[in-house]
Amino acid sequence: MIDRAVPEPVLPSxxxxxxxxxxxxxxxxxxNAEVNLTxxxxxxxxxxxxxxxxxxxxxxxxxxxxRPDAGEILWEGRRVTIPSPSAARKLGIGMVFQHFSLFExxxxxxxxxxxxxEKTRPAALAPRIRRIADEYGLPIDPDRHxxxxxxxxxxxxEIVRCLLQSPRLLIMDEPTSVLTPQAVLKLFxxxxxxxxxGCSILYISHKLDEIQTLCDTATVLRGGRVSGTAKxxxxxxRSLAELMIGNELPACRLSPSTPGEVRLAIRHLSLTTTxxxxxxxxxxxxxxRSGEIVAIAGxxxxxxxxxxxxxxxxxxxxxxxxxxxxxxxVGRLDPAKRRDLGMCFVPEERLGRGAVPELSLAxxxxxxxxxxxxxxxxxxxxxxxxxxxxxxxxxxxxxFNVKCGDNSSxxxxxxxxxxxxxxxxxxxxxxxxxMVVAQPTWGVDIxxxxxxxxxxxxxxxQGVAVLVLSEELEELFMMSDRIAVLADGRLSQAVPxxxxxxxxxxxxxxxxxxxxxxxASDHVAA
Amino acid sequence: MLRLELRPEPSRLMMFASPMLAxxxxxxxxxxxxxxxxxxxxxxxxxxFIKPATTLYGIGELLLKATPLTLCGVGLALGFRAxxxxxxxxxxLTMGAIAGGCVALYFQDVDSAWILPLMILAGAxxxxxxxAIPALLRTRFNTSEILVSLMLVYVAYxxxxxxxxxxxxxxxxxxxxxxxxxxxxALLPILVEGLRTNAAFLVALLLTVGAWFFxxxxxxxxxxxxxxxxxxxxxxxGFSEQRNVWLAFMISGAMAGxxxxxxxxxxxxxxxxxxxxxxxxxxIIVAYVGRLHPVGVLLAALLMSLLYIGGESAQMEMQLPSAxxxxxxxxxxxxxxxxxxxxxxxxxxxxxxxxxxxPVSRGEIAS
Numbered sequence: 001m002i003d004r005a006v007p008e009p010v011l012p013s014x015x016x017x018x019x020x021x022x023x024x025x026x027x028x029x030x031x032n033a034e035v036n037l038t039x040x041x042x043x044x045x046x047x048x049x050x051x052x053x054x055x056x057x058x059x060x061x062x063x064x065x066x067r068p069d070a071g072e073i074l075w076e077g078r079r080v081t082i083p084s085p086s087a088a089r090k091l092g093i094g095m096v097f098q099h100f101s102l103f104e105x106x107x108x109x110x111x112x113x114x115x116x117x118e119k120t121r122p123a124a125l126a127p128r129i130r131r132i133a134d135e136y137g138l139p140i141d142p143d144r145h146x147x148x149x150x151x152x153x154x155x156x157x158e159i160v161r162c163l164l165q166s167p168r169l170l171i172m173d174e175p176t177s178v179l180t181p182q183a184v185l186k187l188f189x190x191x192x193x194x195x196x197x198g199c200s201i202l203y204i205s206h207k208l209d210e211i212q213t214l215c216d217t218a219t220v221l222r223g224g225r226v227s228g229t230a231k232x233x234x235x236x237x238r239s240l241a242e243l244m245i246g247n248e249l250p251a252c253r254l255s256p257s258t259p260g261e262v263r264l265a266i267r268h269l270s271l272t273t274t275x276x277x278x279x280x281x282x283x284x285x286x287x288x289r290s291g292e293i294v295a296i297a298g299x300x301x302x303x304x305x306x307x308x309x310x311x312x313x314x315x316x317x318x319x320x321x322x323x324x325x326x327x328x329x330v331g332r333l334d335p336a337k338r339r340d341l342g343m344c345f346v347p348e349e350r351l352g353r354g355a356v357p358e359l360s361l362a363x364x365x366x367x368x369x370x371x372x373x374x375x376x377x378x379x380x381x382x383x384x385x386x387x388x389x390x391x392x393x394x395x396x397x398x399x400f401n402v403k404c405g406d407n408s409s410x411x412x413x414x415x416x417x418x419x420x421x422x423x424x425x426x427x428x429x430x431x432x433x434x435m436v437v438a439q440p441t442w443g444v445d446i447x448x449x450x451x452x453x454x455x456x457x458x459x460x461x462q463g464v465a466v467l468v469l470s471e472e473l474e475e476l477f478m479m480s481d482r483i484a485v486l487a488d489g490r491l492s493q494a495v496p497x498x499x500x501x502x503x504x505x506x507x508x509x510x511x512x513x514x515x516x517x518x519x520a521s522d523h524v525a526a
Numbered sequence: 527m528l529r530l531e532l533r534p535e536p537s538r539l540m541m542f543a544s545p546m547l548a549x550x551x552x553x554x555x556x557x558x559x560x561x562x563x564x565x566x567x568x569x570x571x572x573x574x575f576i577k578p579a580t581t582l583y584g585i586g587e588l589l590l591k592a593t594p595l596t597l598c599g600v601g602l603a604l605g606f607r608a609x610x611x612x613x614x615x616x617x618x619l620t621m622g623a624i625a626g627g628c629v630a631l632y633f634q635d636v637d638s639a640w641i642l643p644l645m646i647l648a649g650a651x652x653x654x655x656x657x658a659i660p661a662l663l664r665t666r667f668n669t670s671e672i673l674v675s676l677m678l679v680y681v682a683y684x685x686x687x688x689x690x691x692x693x694x695x696x697x698x699x700x701x702x703x704x705x706x707x708x709x710x711x712a713l714l715p716i717l718v719e720g721l722r723t724n725a726a727f728l729v730a731l732l733l734t735v736g737a738w739f740f741x742x743x744x745x746x747x748x749x750x751x752x753x754x755x756x757x758x759x760x761x762x763x764g765f766s767e768q769r770n771v772w773l774a775f776m777i778s779g780a781m782a783g784x785x786x787x788x789x790x791x792x793x794x795x796x797x798x799x800x801x802x803x804x805x806x807x808x809x810i811i812v813a814y815v816g817r818l819h820p821v822g823v824l825l826a827a828l829l830m831s832l833l834y835i836g837g838e839s840a841q842m843e844m845q846l847p848s849a850x851x852x853x854x855x856x857x858x859x860x861x862x863x864x865x866x867x868x869x870x871x872x873x874x875x876x877x878x879x880x881x882x883x884x885p886v887s888r889g890e891i892a893s
Contacts, residue, residue: 314761336764345762353758359751367752367763370745382745 014077016041016200017062017169022071024057031057032068033224039169044191044201046211046232048244049221050445055204058221059171062202063095064088089117094167096158096175104147108140112161125164132163137186148275150300159187163194170194171202176210181473181506183299188214206446208237209474220244245447254457254479260290263465264311264343264434265324271306271315279303279489281310286467286484286491288434293456293466294494295480297473297505300348303489304469308438311467312345313338325434339371342433346424346440348469350416354423357412361404362386364411365393365426374430392429400425400451417444424452428459435459438469453479473502487511530871540869545815545822548861549829555857565844573843574836574854586721588831590793593723594619594785594802595827596730598809600737601781603818605774607741608750609757612775614660614675615782616806617682618653622783623790624686625652627705627797630712630790631694637711645712645787646729653783654776656682661775665768671775679806687799694797705797714791726788731824733781738820750774782806803834811859830855 019037023030032054039045049055060066062073064082073080075091082088088095102111109122109129116125126142133140138156146154155175162170172191176184191201191214205211211218212232220228220243228243235243264287271281281303288294298304309315311323317331324330325341333341345368347353355364366389369376377388393407400421404414411419420441427435437456441449457479460466469486470476476483477497484494485508492513553571560570578584598615605612612618626649633641660674687703696706714724741747753760753770761767789801812830816822837851 312762313764334764334766335761336766339764347762349758352756353762356752356756356759358755363748366745366748367759371764379745383743384745384748 014041015039015074016043016076018074019058019062020072020074022058022061022068022073024054024061024066024068030224032061034071035221035224035226037219037226039200039202041168041200042195042198043217044195044203044215046215046218047202047204047221048206048208048211048218048240050206050245050447053221053244054224055221056173057224059095059173059202059204062088062169063093063171086117089165089167092168093171094162094165094169095171095173096155096162097173100154100158102146102154102157105145107143107145108157109142111146111157112142112164115161116165128164129160132160136160136163136190137183148278150305153301167199169200169202171204173204174206175203176205176207181502181509184210206449207474208232208240211240212237222246241446253454254293254481255461257291257461257481259292259481260463261326262287263290263326264288264436264467265327266311267322267324269307269310269317269322271310271317273306279306281306281489284491286494288465288467290433290465291460291463292481293460293468293479295476295483296467296469296486296491297471297476297483298469298486298509299471302487304348304438304486306489307486307491308345308347308436308469311436312343336371339368340373342373344368344427344430344432344435346420346427346435346437348438348442350419350423351412355411355419358410360393360408360410361397361402361414361422362390362393362407364422365389365396365407368426369430371430376430396422396425396429399429400455417448420444421448421452424455428455432459432464434465434467436467436469440468440470441472441475442470449475473505477502485509485513487513528873530867531874533870533872536869537872540865541817544865544869545817545826545862547865548815548858551861551865552854552857555861556854559853563844563846565846570840570844570846574840575832578832578835578839582718583721584835586718586723587835588828589723589727590721591831591834592824592827593727593730593788593792594805595809595812595830596734596824597726597781597785597788598778598806599812599816599823599827600730600734600820601778602809603813603816603820603823604737604741604747604750605778606813607754607818608770608774609754610771610774611672612657612660612675612778613672613810614657614677614679614806615778615809616802616804617675617679618656618779618782619786619789619802619806620679620682620686621656621786622649622653623786623797623801624682624689625649625655625783626787627694627708627790630708631705631797633712634706634709637709639711641709641711642714642791645791646784649783649787650780651783653779653781653786655779657775657779657782661772664771671771683800686797686801690797690799696796703799707796708791712791713795714788722793724788724792726784726792729784729788733784734820734824737777741820746773782809808834808855811855811862815858815862829858833858 017039022035024032113122129142266286269284313335320329320331482494485492557567560567626645629645629648660671663669664671690703694705749765812826816826840846
């Protein structure tokens with residue numbers, strides 16, 4: 001039953017899914033109020049909205065995770081209740097979540113075998129996984145263990161897992177945030193093919209250009225209500241964004257600046273890895289100067305984790321000269337000592353690494369604010385100065401407009417975007433000399449993203465040396481002075497933004513650094 | 527049909543109520559057990575749980591037995607909070623007793639006020655030395671500290687046994703495997719005349735307060751907490767995992783070692799083949815029943831002490847087997863783990879017969 005390659009014939013005029021007046025009220029917040037939504041067979045339908053606009057709740061209602069308080073769900077014309085995700089899957093609804101639900105110690109095939117409703121041995125699944133993966137341009141090895149995979153690779157597993165069940169409605173929650181531009185195009189081809197086979201797609205994203213290329217219809221949510229429906233191809237990105245946030249779009253500005261002295265230098269950094277699925281770093285060279293933002297583009301799994309850990313000190317290096325801060329060799333120093341020299345980090349994972357989930361925001365301020373050279377006064381003779389810690393947390397919350405109860409709210413109670421604002425705010429507030437940021441806006445809504453990017457640009461304008469690693473080229477082109485690409489453990493040279501192009505960087509991301517930079521040089525010559 | 531659903535936030539009420547619920551469930555099951563053993567459940571209940579606390583002497587015994595449990599439990603709780611699993615407190619207690627006992631026997635003829643402090647210090651160092659082995663193996667070779675510390679318990683038992691059968695055996699002791707009795711200067715002062723409760727109880731109280739201060743107010747305590755809750759965050763922040771493991775083992779080892787001195791310099795008064803009826807293991811239960819919080823551990827130690835004493839009086843008065851103590855300890859931990867489920871989950875009545883309890887991953891709930 002699982003290979004439902006040929007969809008059951010459905011009248012073209014019959015909607016695949018219809019939501020009528022769906023409401024969901026939580027004790028403190030109205031998540032959805034009288035939401036109507038109609039998805040036709042073979043339609044690619046965008047659901048747009050800021051974090052907290054009620055997109056996730058609506059999707060969870062469709063996928064049977066949450067029950068609506070009021071309203072009706074019509075599936076192919078029949079009124080249904082969807083009590084559980086497995087019931088949703090039986091109807092033919094598949095969902096790719098933004099937060100993964102994979103078992104790290106199991107292989108890809110084992111994970112997928114567990115998620116399927118019918119029992120199939122992992123070994124029997126492997127060829128099917130390979131076939132689907134090839135077909136849709138999402139290369140994954142069924143025998144790899146999930147723990148060794150990057151965020152980007154894990155997402156591929158999630159997508160393939162859904163596609164294996166040949167769904168008739170596929171819900172995708174921000175699926176492209178970790179793909180290269182070329183891979184995004186390939187995914188879009190696959191999605192279009194799926195749609196042409198009659199599968200409907202609900203596509204949640206905040207990337208307006210993607211929605212404009214891909215989607216036939218868009219339903220925009222704001223504050224739990226439908227604020228409008230649109231044909232994205234007939235709208236501008238600006239008009240869609242304004243429909244989404246209800247007022248004018250904030251922008252971030254990168255004014256020209258003159259970089260100062262070299263603050264962070266990486267010289268001939270090579271790193272072998274003990275992890276069988278890790279990426280070896282090969283002869284990496286990079287300089288980041290005061291007052292500039294250097295971007296490293298590339299898809300997770302190409303050495304990003306290793307490079308970040310080598311810079312932060314989480315992996316100690318054999319040769320002290322391979323990483324230098326302010327000209328000082330720090331290769332053998334541990335993370336605390338490197339922080340003491342004025343380095344701050346925003347890691348890729350927020351919960352569990354950048355913040356401790358079960359601790360309050362105030363306690364999370366202490367996590368990195370303790371370093372003596374930051375001068376926060378949070379510690380005196382090894383004792384925690386509660387007053388100073390709370391003041392610091394309060395300042396971060398106010399300055400970065402973090403939406404939370406107060407500084408005693410647990411980190412885990414914040415939305416992803418708000419927690420990221422808190423973490424970026426905390427590291428910024430520590431007045432770093434060197435700031436390293438990984439995936440600054442992954443899964444963060446557009447308003448908060450702009451705020452975070454602007455905060456990073458402000459740091460650079462104050463003379464901080466900033467290194468940003470991201471998978472989102474659009475973002476890097478918005479906020480960097482120079483850009484390099486990390487592919488397969490090798491780093492390209494860092495070139496000024498003006499002398500390159502998205503296409504060029506995209507080619508580099510596939511590992512081909514030798515490709516001539518024709519288009520860009522023409523551009524400069526002209 | 528009921529089903530479990532994840533609470534949006536962990537329930538604070540249940541966090542405190544769950545040890546009470548567990549104790550209550552243990553009592554109920556215990557009563558049923560008594561009736562199966564042919565005893566009047568109410569009588570059994572009275573003998574086991576009420577009678578020991580009805581006399582001043584009984585209360586003194588209660589505090590006496592609660593002392594090593596508190597010392598071990600508080601130390602273990604600090605380590606457990608930091609994800610360091612020291613299961614070998616009983617071995618560290620034994621080594622502490624040996625070290626303290628050796629000091630007492632060496633200064634057998636010296637009558638001085640510094641002998642007791644020296645014994646306590648030696649006990650702490652002995653416990654720390656024994657705890658250093660799993661700490662070293664964990665930080666150097668990444669061995670499992672659970673297995674190493676557990677196995678070292680039996681090594682310590684055998685070492686003590688060797689000493690009292692050999693080098694430290696009392697020459698005038700009719701070949702009994704025990705050391706000489708300690709001199710008066712090497713015995714802990716009694717707190718109240720006529721009871722056996724000694725100054726070690728005050729030490730335990732003091733260290734409980736100290737541990738509370740350490741875990742809430744000092745940065746070292748915060749580092750250990752972060753290491754336990756989110757190891758990756760600790761590494762990110764620059765907290766050393768090795769230091770965390772060492773600190774946890776040193777604190778719990780020192781406290782267990784002092785508990786050992788409290789036994790040999792207290793109610794026992796000499797070295798014997800066995801100095802602990804498994805206090806170091808019972809302290810694991812104590813740490814969890816006490817919610818890994820120093821004050822909670824103190825209260826849990828009193829409860830556990832009651833289980834020991836009640837078990838003894840049940841053996842004597844009702845001719846019940848000695849396994850009854852272990853049975854009650856096991857039930858308490860079992861029910862506690864069961865009741866802890868309700869900190870994060872709650873029952874939800876099912877809506878209709880169509881609804882099945884479907885496992886929903888955390889990701890699905892959290893997204």
